[in-house]
Amino acid sequence: MTNGSIGMGKQDRSEREKFENELKRILKASDDSGILLRVIGSLAFQMHCPQYGYLQAALGRAYTDIDFAAYSRQSKQIQGLMTTLSYAENREVFIASEGERSIYDKADGGLHVDIFYEKLDFCHAIYWKDRLEIDAPTIPLIELLLEKMQIVQINEKDVIDTIMLLLEHPLGDHDIETINIKRAATLCANDWGLWRTTTMNLDKVKQLTYDYPQLSSEQKAKVEAQVNEILTRLEKEPKPFAWRLRDRVGDRVKWYKDVDEV
Amino acid sequence: MAKLVGDLMHPGILTCKPDTTLGQVAVLLNQHHVHALVVADRDGRPLGIISDFDLLAGEWLSSDSESLTTMRRLTASDLMSHPIDSVEASIPLTDAVNQLLEKEISRLLVTENGKPVGVISLSDFVASIAQPENPRREVVGDAMSDAILVCRGKTPILSAARAMTEARWRSVLVVDAKGKTLGVVSSLDLLPFVKNGLDEKLVVRDVMHPALTIDINASLREAADKMIQNHHHRLVVIDQDDPDAFPLGVISSFDIVDRMAHPKSVWQTTI
Numbered sequence: 001m002t003n004g005s006i007g008m009g010k011q012d013r014s015e016r017e018k019f020e021n022e023l024k025r026i027l028k029a030s031d032d033s034g035i036l037l038r039v040i041g042s043l044a045f046q047m048h049c050p051q052y053g054y055l056q057a058a059l060g061r062a063y064t065d066i067d068f069a070a071y072s073r074q075s076k077q078i079q080g081l082m083t084t085l086s087y088a089e090n091r092e093v094f095i096a097s098e099g100e101r102s103i104y105d106k107a108d109g110g111l112h113v114d115i116f117y118e119k120l121d122f123c124h125a126i127y128w129k130d131r132l133e134i135d136a137p138t139i140p141l142i143e144l145l146l147e148k149m150q151i152v153q154i155n156e157k158d159v160i161d162t163i164m165l166l167l168e169h170p171l172g173d174h175d176i177e178t179i180n181i182k183r184a185a186t187l188c189a190n191d192w193g194l195w196r197t198t199t200m201n202l203d204k205v206k207q208l209t210y211d212y213p214q215l216s217s218e219q220k221a222k223v224e225a226q227v228n229e230i231l232t233r234l235e236k237e238p239k240p241f242a243w244r245l246r247d248r249v250g251d252r253v254k255w256y257k258d259v260d261e262v
Numbered sequence: 263m264a265k266l267v268g269d270l271m272h273p274g275i276l277t278c279k280p281d282t283t284l285g286q287v288a289v290l291l292n293q294h295h296v297h298a299l300v301v302a303d304r305d306g307r308p309l310g311i312i313s314d315f316d317l318l319a320g321e322w323l324s325s326d327s328e329s330l331t332t333m334r335r336l337t338a339s340d341l342m343s344h345p346i347d348s349v350e351a352s353i354p355l356t357d358a359v360n361q362l363l364e365k366e367i368s369r370l371l372v373t374e375n376g377k378p379v380g381v382i383s384l385s386d387f388v389a390s391i392a393q394p395e396n397p398r399r400e401v402v403g404d405a406m407s408d409a410i411l412v413c414r415g416k417t418p419i420l421s422a423a424r425a426m427t428e429a430r431w432r433s434v435l436v437v438d439a440k441g442k443t444l445g446v447v448s449s450l451d452l453l454p455f456v457k458n459g460l461d462e463k464l465v466v467r468d469v470m471h472p473a474l475t476i477d478i479n480a481s482l483r484e485a486a487d488k489m490i491q492n493h494h495h496r497l498v499v500i501d502q503d504d505p506d507a508f509p510l511g512v513i514s515s516f517d518i519v520d521r522m523a524h525p526k527s528v529w530q531t532t533i
Contacts, residue, residue, distance in 0.1 A: 253329045
């Protein structure tokens with residue numbers, strides 16, 4: 001785990017509410033305009049974990065921006081919406097990413113909105129074609145988990161979000177208030193690299209959970225049990241030839257993309 | 263009596279050492295015209311199997327110079343499948359087929375009392391179901407080859423020459439997008455380039471000659487007559503009712519001679 005400080009630090013209630021209220025404002029405006037925006041990142045974990053969301057503040061996990069998943073076919077409408085909401089677009093990001101990402105800044109409040117079109121493409125790509133309609137106002141729970149698990153240099157903030165998610169939700173084969181590990185197993189069976197990073201990070205989450213005195217013994221045991229169940233499910237999924245061949249080469253050839261922070 | 267694995271297997275085992283590089287494995291597969299090698303230790307004990315499909319990983323994962331360097335250092339033991347699936351030579355062929363289908367694999371090591379004696383592969387099974395030779399010698403359809411070498415008019419001559427060499431055919435049929443015959447390129451058409459050198463821009467359309475056709479129901483005598491009269495070594499076999507459709511096959515002088523050489527042909531019975 002890296003010691004990146006982004007997303008970690010004390011954040012008072014009013015500062016957290018600034019992000020949460022702004023998020024609600026954007027979501028209402030997008031709903032009213034028929035635009036499909038789904039929350040990802042720290043605020044998504046907070047919204048989808050009403051019981052354990054307090055852990056973010058308790059463990060020093062701070063909000064830094066507002067992140068959304070969206071479909072690229074609505075990028076123009078989103079641009080209009082964000083302008084209406086007094087945001088200025090950093091157009092260079094949209095052009096440099098070939099339309100896969102937009103960044104908007106709010107001049108008066110110092111807020112920063114990041115929008116990812118079609119996929120989250122950092123160390124590994126997590127696609128959301130036909131997935132944004134499944135849950136609201138966030139992306140489905142399994143995509144939230146994979147959003148964190150695909151990061152090779154995982155940070156403490158990502159571990160905290162993952163712990164919250166695993167404490168809050170059961171595992172299963174569907175997406176309704178459940179972490180759909182059937183989908184994770186399918187995605188990892190078709191992409192050895194994603195499997196490698198995901199299993200590596202799940203092991204890290206399992207170990208690091210025990211370093212937090214703020215968590216009870218039962219909570220630590222629950223996280224460990226959840227991680228073990230996911231790992232077992234990923235292991236049991238039949239793997240195609242390509243996966244098995246890639247597995248023989250293993251870590252000798254790099255299995256992920258390097259990521260530059262924007 | 264049911265056929266046994268031992269009846270169909272390739273006797274003997276082509277091996278490579280565990281530290282053979284992927285490049286060296288590629289050369290060995292190519293030299294021996296096989297799809298896989300058994301990776302064996304210093305004492306000849308089989309450790310695994312490495313196939314042409316496994317070697318694809320070399321190209322697949324060499325996305326930059328760093329990964330190419332890594333992949334070039336990999337050896338047969340790094341990429342081989344193991345443990346080796348094996349079968350006893352004395353078991354029925356159907357059991358071996360079941361094993362290949364269940365495990366979705368292409369070959370099995372054949373053993374006798376546990377000792378490796380050969381390999382049985384998909385190619386061996388395909389050969390076993392290949393249509394037996396038709397001893398009849400009445401019409402063109404009896405003697406023609408109905409699986410043929412075909413290319414489009416824009417195919418480079420170099421590609422056509424390579425295909426003819428690899429398939430051991432002396433001609434390639436040229437067709438349009440809808441399968442209609444445009445012509446034939448034969449070894450004779452390519453011979454001038456051996457003498458004068460080849461312009462790499464040339465395509466088969468530039469050198470092909472018109473195809474001579476014959477109906478599938480024509481007699482072998484008619485075929486021989488057409489070949490001799492026109493001094494053509496091969497005829498494109500068509501259906502007279504649909505002459506522009508993709509050809510049914512090719513009959514060559516060699517096919518007719520092959521019929522003549524058949525033990526049951528009239529040419530082989532004592533007068």
